[in-house]
Amino acid sequence: MDNKISSVGIVAAQRAHFDTPLELRSGAVVPAFDLVYETYGTLNAAKSNAILVCHALSGHHHVAGMYAGQPKSLGWWDNICGPGRPLDTDRFFIVGVNNLGGCHGSSGPCSLNPVSGQLWGADFPMMTVQDWVKAQARLADRLGIDSWAAVVGGSLGGMQALQWAIDLPQRVRHALVIAAAPKLTAQNIAFNDVARQAILTDPDFHGGHFYQHHTAPRRGLRLARMLGHITYLSDDQMGEKFGRVMRNDSGDYNFGYEVEFEIESYLRAQGDKFAGFFDANTYLLMTKALDYFDPAQAYDDDLAAALKPAQAGFLVVSFTTDWRFAPSRSREIVNALLKNDQNVSYAEVTSNYGHDSFLLAIPHYHAILTAYLGRIQL
């Protein structure tokens, strides 16, 4: 049993180059681009066992396993992917991809603009979820995958799964839409804008061309991440984990602005860590893609009309304490699918861990995914 339930082991990223220009929702065109991706498991002869994993705001192509000689490089969703795990690599061929505009190897603000010979920086075009689906479809073509057995994602990744099912219905047999929403609320957009303002007003931002100044808007990015992180956790969980515990053993206040409460220490450390490796332009672009996501917009705000072309079976999963994308937001997706008489199952998983629950190995949650994926016919 222990041997069966294990990680995918040592993995390596691959790169695909695309020469055909990609026209974006904004009207801009990316003349040529690279996507970095990883695969786990084996594509079967019929090429019918492929699953695409779409990443969220700060994710990337490195879903599972680790890089040779880097024991700390475990993939961001390793707990879900491997032999005997929900994304069972004994059965499925799993593809993880870094989205266009990302900062982990795919073309984006911190890659070279082939026209100018400079880093793209703020000139890299704005992306939408639709654009990502188009780019991912190019990768599917390259891999010879006509239709995905499933497209899977949490949060912004779930929105990509939804968009895939709408835009390329014949290429998605199942869509697993986890901890997502059919569009952002004013409150969601507000959080994103405060995060963006933190970056945009950082003196080290230099209009997005900070690379030339050999600096980065780390203070802004750190604040953006600290704010975001608060919204990914639940109040209960923060209370349990940190409460009002103080760093200082004396138990009395310092009457100053240095770190006093454990939660301050934790958030600052999270912010510092994130600002050390993530690209500020990518963060801006990803939050904008979230804000712009609204498949019902073109259908007079009728989500059911937007979802009508989808042929996929849907599994929609939410978490009870997720207030960033609350269960009621998942129910909007479910209700639209019900209205269309489409195949959908919905599970509302009890969890204390807020929005971040989708990344955790919660036994019932993984059992739901395993049960659903297990019934997919290849």
Added chain:
Amino acid sequence: MNWKLDRPDFEVIAGWVQPGERVLDLGCGDGALLKLLIETRGVRGYGVDIDDENVLAAIANGINVIQSNLDAGLAGFVDGAFDHVVLSRTLQTIRRTQDILDAMLRVGREAVVSFPNFGYWKNRAAVLGGRMPVSEDLPHQWFDTPNVRFFTMLDFETLCADMNILVRERQVLDEQGQLVTEEHNFLGSLAVYRITRA
């Protein structure tokens, strides 16, 4: 298949559902009834259940299941979406009885309701003997029962009349799952009704 032994009401319900119909099964458990209807009648539909283990089992059974509390009504379902809305052995666990009956007949052309009959003679005898009944169709003790509404066939039919609901057909079973043909409210342990708007 052993569903006949486990759930004699399934056979009655299956007999009322026509091939190709759209069915909503409220309190669907592991989805066994829907699976039976899909396999034998070629129906399409959804199950609804609140319990984690039931939702998991229904998904494993290949059923479309929506995790939801029936006391919250059927807000996500549009009017007239189903031919049959089934509520098997669940009505007695729902607090807002009239709301769920209204909701079922809003989203469905016809509803099928089965429930344990508290008027069954053994149940009456138990109460006369000073104890709350425990039987094949009322398997719980008073302190751990999920049931919150206790009613007889006569009570149910009176409510239907008050709510302008028409009883189209009814089948009554004894504890062994055999059809009861007389003195239904006295000899029947489990009642199955087909109801519609009058």
